[in-house]
Amino acid sequence: MRSIAFVLLLPTRPIAAHVVRSGKWCFGSCETVVTYATFNDTSPGSKKARLCEGILRATSLYLCIDEFCAESGRETWLQDANDTCIQRVNATLPPYEIIEQFRPEERSGLKRLSADEAFTWPTLNEVVIPDEEFFERAFTTLDAAYFEYDIHRIYGYVLFYFWAVVVSIGVGSKVVSLIQDLRRQDLHRVTASPDEFNHYRKNYGIPRSLQTLLKRYITVPAAFNSRCSQPFKCCTVPTRIQSLTILAFVVLNIVLCSVGYRLTDGNLYWPTQRDQLLRFVSDRTGIISLINFPLIWLFGMRNNTLIWMTGWDFGTYNNFHRWVARVSTAQAVIHSIGYTIMICERDGLASLMRYLHKTYFWNGELATILMCALIAFSVYGLRRSHYEVFLAVHIVCSVFILVTMYYHVLIFGAWEWNGFVYPCVAVWVFDRLLRGGRILAFNYRVWNTKATATYNPDSHIVSLRVPCNKSWAKPQPGTYYYIYVVDEPLYAHQSHPFTLAYVSTEIERPDLQLPLSSISERPSAHRANSNDSSESDALLQSADSLSKPDSLVFLIRPYDGFTGRLAKRAASHRTSVRVLIEGPYGHTVPLRTFTNILFVVGGTGIVVPLSHMSSLLSETSSVVNLRVVWAVREHAFLASVLRDFRALIDDERIQLEVHVTQDIQVTDDVPANGLKRVKLMPGRPAVHSVVEEMAMESGYDGLAIVACGPAKMADEARKACVAMLGRGVGGVEYFEEKFKW
Incomplete structure (x- = not known):
């Protein structure tokens, strides 16, 4: 027990030595061997005091050092040992010179302490020196331990x-x-x-x-x-x-x-x-x-x-x-x-x-x-x-x-x-x-950030609009924010990440559910005039063109927990929610450098192409072919997106392929007139076929495949991308824009 305690304490005290014949830990080895004996020249009391004040112990220790250890490093070790005694019991070790009284012939007559005797923990009234075997065992023990x-x-x-x-x-x-x-x-x-x-x-x-x-x-x-x-x-x-x-x-x-x-x-x-x-x-x-x-x-x-x-x-x-x-x-x-x-x-x-x-x-x-x-x-x-x-x-x-x-x-x-x-x-x-810095950067009046939540039971979507005119950081496509609802005391410590859908203004878009006629018609957009002004373009202006965006809009599918509570609060009417906004996080994928882009998304994953769309359709973009394959459950959700982003969807570079997976009957909510770039299909999309078709069309041009949606759909897109790489389509890049815990 005593030896184990000693090893635990050894690392706290630096020991320095240079070997003569026995190795690096010579001084510690001498200290170890003399610790096995109790010398009776001191009064029984504190063990720490006996280790520092005993003459017999100190003499035995010094004789061992003098016989087995080199002089180099000795003064440093003695000073450290002396400092330890002063710190523990306010006493100093006897001087090293006490061994000068022992001439060589006298030392040869001193008792040699063997390992067998030491293991009996003897009490001694004389000076001892360990025999060479005992010392070597002590040295190899410490050498291995250190x-x-x-x-x-x-x-x-x-x-x-x-x-x-x-x-x-x-x-x-x-x-x-x-x-x-x-x-x-x-x-x-x-x-x-x-x-x-x-x-x-x-x-x-x-x-x-x-x-x-x-x-x-x-x-x-x-x-x-x-x-x-x-x-x-x-x-x-x-x-x-x-x-x-x-x-x-x-x-x-x-x-x-x-x-x-x-x-x-x-x-x-x-x-x-x-x-x-x-x-x-x-x-x-x-x-x-x-x-x-x-x-x-x-x-x-x-x-x-x-x-x-x-x-x-x-x-x-x-x-x-x-x-x-x-x-x-x-x-x-x-x-x-x-x-x-x-x-x-x-x-x-x-x-x-x-x-x-x-x-x-x-x-x-x-x-x-x-x-x-x-x-x-x-x-x-x-x-x-x-x-x-x-x-x-x-x-x-x-x-x-x-x-x-x-x-x-x-x-x-x-x-x-x-x-x-x-x-x-x-x-x-x-x-x-x-x-905290990100929250303050979004709105330094943290107590005064009020979001508006609207729930549409037909589309089963919560639209959360957060004023952002005081934010120092400009919103970027594909980024996400953590949202705290602080007027729910039990859950105020929780924050949940949501990808930004788009940026809009209160005047232009007071509510997600606009009348079908609220967006004016215009000719199909082409590359030359894709930046013509329109109300829908204002919804998705790039961060560079927005000087003071008014609101961040998040489209949230309610489940249990936080999203379920939010939908419940907004179920009967539009409600105001006091929030903290932390962000933005993430980074914008460099899609503008690709000629061809394929978005494979499901449900609220549509926010990913929506957030990028305005930037990708600008004149400075390299995009020539942009295809969105969207699996959506409800026609109501589809209708709201087609209604609010109709001008952008009409661009000749866009092809929107919508797969309605639950509502099998087409309703009047879907504004089909004039939407030449939209294709409605029942059932789930054949992801592999879509990726293969797009890859073959792209040829040697770059193709970016962006997946965001159900896990199975994302895995199918990834697998199809790997298959295309195996067929030699080297310009394919895969991006998955799904937040993973």
């Missing part, structure tokens, strides 16, 4: 390097994408000349082939099978590139927790190699688990600087967040079980009960239990069906995990291991400050 202590931390830092490489690849990929966009724009500028077009194709053929292979086999496909957006049984499976990254991380953790153990014979603290392995594995898993903590908090934050650096979405880092947390939890469980076994092997449950009264021990056990509970309450089904429960448990458990971990490792000092807890707190505070 080697493991250092290698545990080093292996933990390897994980930081791993993620640094991953992020670097992401940054490099973002730079390459920007270069590709510039090249694509250059390509469009020379397409008028066939010779120049072929020259570009020849120059970019080889790298494009490599990119096609990467997209076909690595970056675009689902991990296996064809499920990516759809849950796989009780969980979700990320894309193949994300899955490979996560797999590499998991394998790396397994390897780092399985190799590099220095097991020795004659170890003073853990006699058998089985005991040594149990201790070292328990230590390493605990240390690496803690080192993973900053990564967990960083990847899970909404305002993650890595998102800005790499351009990857929140869902990507959320997948990383979950898997780092799972690995860290598994390591914490192994750490806790290992130490529990070691404690119970000493004196059974009685020993365990004694340890449960130690602050560091019960805090560690509680932290592990909380981590397991957090993982259990974060499964996909609970996140989706009971988000409020998931959120509450997540916040509470996270806070208590940090608190219990702080007290668990506090015995090693304020910074020794809590240096991995403080960054978690810093990241959390930074994220919350930025959240």
